[in-house]
Amino acid sequence: MTQFGRQLGIGPTDNTSDQRTPRKPLRLIPSVARESFVPVVPARYVIRTHEWDMTRIAPGRPRGDGTPIEVTGTLRNENGTPIRDALIEIWNANHHGRYRHVEDASGLQLDENFFGMGRVVTDEDGNYRFWTISPGAYLARPDIGRWRPKHIHLSISGGSARLITQMYFPNEPNNASDPMAILMGDGFENNIGKTYETSDLDVDEGYRFDIVVGGRNATFFE
Numbered sequence: 001m002t003q004f005g006r007q008l009g010i011g012p013t014d015n016t017s018d019q020r021t022p023r024k025p026l027r028l029i030p031s032v033a034r035e036s037f038v039p040v041v042p043a044r045y046v047i048r049t050h051e052w053d054m055t056r057i058a059p060g061r062p063r064g065d066g067t068p069i070e071v072t073g074t075l076r077n078e079n080g081t082p083i084r085d086a087l088i089e090i091w092n093a094n095h096h097g098r099y100r101h102v103e104d105a106s107g108l109q110l111d112e113n114f115f116g117m118g119r120v121v122t123d124e125d126g127n128y129r130f131w132t133i134s135p136g137a138y139l140a141r142p143d144i145g146r147w148r149p150k151h152i153h154l155s156i157s158g159g160s161a162r163l164i165t166q167m168y169f170p171n172e173p174n175n176a177s178d179p180m181a182i183l184m185g186d187g188f189e190n191n192i193g194k195t196y197e198t199s200d201l202d203v204d205e206g207y208r209f210d211i212v213v214g215g216r217n218a219t220f221f222e
């Protein structure tokens with residue numbers, strides 16, 4: 001009889017396999033976590049230099065519709081120490097409130113000049129900066145009429161840890177009724193970008209969003 005493929009040899013056992021076997025039954029990750037809108041983080045990341053500017057798909061291309069904004073901040077741990085070389089992945093809906101994602105079934109208008117995802121790395125002092133188009137609010141749950149206020153998603157990765165949060169905008173009508181805001185309570189303030197006068201003529205609004213990982217003043221992470 002012809003043999004196809006390789007045959008596995010079974011050697012003497014080291015009698016430790018039982019120690020490496022989980023004692024409790026495995027649990028499936030909840031479907032909402034498995035099916036969320038989260039980009040995949042590659043094991044090694046290479047940032048293209050233009051990724052900090054999400055207002056256009058590539059250098060020299062036209063800008064997306066809407067208001068170009070700048071977001072800057074510092075990433076720190078609970079002791080106030082800046083965290084350098086952390087990967088920050090950013091994604092936000094376009095000016096019309098639409099994500100360029102297969103699961104966005106809103107039917108809202110796509111913008112051929114806006115991709116909606118970018119990546120930056122914190123510098124030696126934990127600082128980051130990016131440009132994007134101010135996102136539109138969107139009707140997240142048409143069945144119950146629930147709107148999501150304007151927000152930008154941010155994922156922070158360092159080492160093997162990854163945390164995901166959202167920056168909100170001040171004085172938005174749907175902020176107070178947002179489920180995540182309700183969950184955060186008083187800490188919601190920490191997740192709202194603080195406006196500043198940007199000196200850069202290429203953007204119309206500036207928002208400062210400092211991120212704290214861990215401790216009493218931690219930024220709310222999902």
Ligand SMILES: [Fe+2]
Binds near residue numbers: 151
């Ligand atoms: Fe969102």
